[in-house]
Amino acid sequence: MxxxxxxxxxxxxxxxxxxxxxxxxxxxxxxxxxxxxxxxxxxxxxxxxxxxxxxxxxxxxxxxxxxxxxxxxxxxxxxxxxxxxxxxxxxxxGRYLGMGFSLKFDASQNLWVAFVFEDSPAAVFGFERTDQIISINDRPVSEFHDMTAVWNELYRYTSADILKRADDHTVQTITIAYDNVNIDTVLHKEIFTVGTTNVGYLVFESFIEQSSSELDTVFAEFKAANIEELILDLRYNGGGRMSVAQHLAGLIGGSVTEHGVFQEYRHNENYSDYDDTLLFTNPPNSLGLDVVYVLSTGDTCSASESIINGLNPFIDVILIGDTTCGKPVGMYVKEICDMVLLPIQFRNLNAHGTTDYFDGFSPIHSVDDDLRNAFGDPDEDMLEMALYHIEHGGFPPVITHATPFRKSDVRRKNELHGLRREIGAF
Incomplete structure (x- = not known):
């Protein structure tokens, strides 16, 4: 069969x-x-x-x-x-039932708001990146040992009482109910001037149906501003549709990568007839860059890693942050009555045949996710390192800080599974 x-x-x-x-x-x-x-x-x-x-x-x-x-x-x-x-x-x-924010543990077991979708219940109640969560339903964060435990508490009832501390140190308890959340796949965009160089900064959250048009809008702005360098922030991007990844890669590489092999797909030996090749395109407003800075964490997964892997043979990909999740494989959707099954069915390869990166892609410069600073803040550690490299052509001396947990432990605590992992938010 x-x-x-x-x-x-x-x-x-x-x-x-x-x-x-x-x-x-x-x-x-x-x-x-x-x-x-x-x-x-x-x-x-x-x-x-x-x-x-x-x-x-x-x-x-x-x-x-x-x-x-x-x-x-x-x-x-x-x-x-x-x-x-x-x-x-x-x-x-581009919707899901939830509260509209993403939460992340840091290395000291503190729980932070990582991002908030516009017009979501969380946004309406004033949640912002840099907010620290103190308790959920009167249970202190120290009682939650991983993100699954947080999930279970947030969705235990039709609403949750959340005690948060804002960046200005004000503390308040907010009762928030879940509702339909519209997803913004572009979380932030900004243009910096570093010396005489125009630098585009894009925080991109997922590869779904609406993403291509959102990306087209952003890259039209970047093109009009004569962007010469791009910082692509994929730190929370868990993947999605490969057609959108192909489109984004084309917007970055343009004529530099056009007609090159973006990805190849290899199935098990019984289905080798279905092996296929996806080529780079050159969409309108592509930038034609020969280098791209990518910000990553353990949540950078799947189609996000295909951007890194696909571009690598053609342009310089400067990876800053933490090691990516390590998913060099993909799936098809199988309908089962009122359910869908997504089994892994093919491997991804780039033009050089690189695959099997189950340990993820390691950054050229390691930087922790700086949950205390907003997207676009030049003092945010990951963005700061990219801007520094653009200005100076290298990184500053590395300062090592002892932490009570290994990064692998932090990654495990932040993991969700299945569709919720791909959404990346509550």
């Missing part, structure tokens, strides 16, 4: 989900057993690591999610199942 259709390949989507449906896949029977059978047969057939999937009795599992947990290959931290309604709402409509 072959589970990939041409229609799905054309809708090829990322290393972070999104895109076409089941194509020519047989329609599953919608009982638990029927859904489990569908998941099992896909994983045994077109899953990238199909030959490592264990033989199990799928009928004994109480849900497709429980079954998928048993079938995943050890390297696979990403295959997931989600409701079709929530998935389509995010990727097609």
């Amino acid at each position: 072959r589970w990939i259709s041409v229609a799905v390949v054309v809708a090829l989507i990322s290393c972070g989900g999104g895109g076409g449906g089941g194509g020519g896949d047989p329609a599953p029977e919608c009982s638990v057993s029927g859904k489990n059978q569908f998941v099992y047969e896909v994983m045994k057939d077109s899953y990238l690591w199909y030959d490592s999937v264990p033989d199990v009795d799928y009928t004994v599992y109480s849900s497709p999610d429980q079954l998928l947990d048993v079938l995943r290959y050890p390297l696979d931290h990403w295959s997931y199942i989600e409701s079709k309604a929530a998935f389509d709402q995010y990727y097609e409509e």
Whole structure:
């Protein structure tokens, strides 16, 4: 049984989900057993690591999610199942049900607001990046050992009581309920002048349907301002549609990268007929840069890493921040009645054949995410390092600060899973 259709390949989507449906896949029977059978047969057939999937009795599992947990290959931290309604709402409509802010732990177990979507419940109540969260529903942050625990508390009721401390040290308790949140994939844009050089700064949060038009607007402004250097802030970008990544890469490289190989896709040996190549384009208002600065953290994942990997053979990619998440693989969307299954089904390669970067891309200069300063603040540590390098052609001496947690521990605490990880916000 072959589970990939041409229609799905054309809708090829990322290393972070999104895109076409089941194509020519047989329609599953919608009982638990029927859904489990569908998941099992896909994983045994077109899953990238199909030959490592264990033989199990799928009928004994109480849900497709429980079954998928048993079938995943050890390297696979990403295959997931989600409701079709929530998935389509995010990727097609750019919305989700939530509060509209992202939270991050720092190395000392403090919890901070990392960003806020405009017009969301969180924005209406005045939450901002640099706000520190003290407690949730009268439980101090010290009781929450990872982001899943934070999630469970925030969504325990239809609203949550959040005690926060603002940048001006004022403290207040806010009761916030979740609602439909419209996503701004461009979180911040700004133009700096460094000496005589015009520098564009873009904070980009996700690769979804609306993102291409948002990017076109920003790059038209950059082009009109004669941008000579670009700082692309992908620190919270968990991925999305590869077609949007291809578009962004073309806007950066323009004529420098045009017609070059952006990404190649390699499936398991049973589906090599579906291997494909995605080329760079040269969209209007492309910048034609031969260097780009990318700001990254462990949340920089999937399609974001494809930007780094795809551009690397053609231009200088100067990575500043922390090691990226390490997802050199992608998935297709399979409909299961009222659910969708996203199994890993292909590897990503760049023009030099670089793949298997499961340990992520390491920065040329390590800098912690500076949650105490706003996007665009020249004193924000990651942005400051990029601006410094543009001005001086190198980095300042590294000063090492002892922290109570290793960075890997901080990354683990900040992880969510599935669609919520791709959204990157509550």
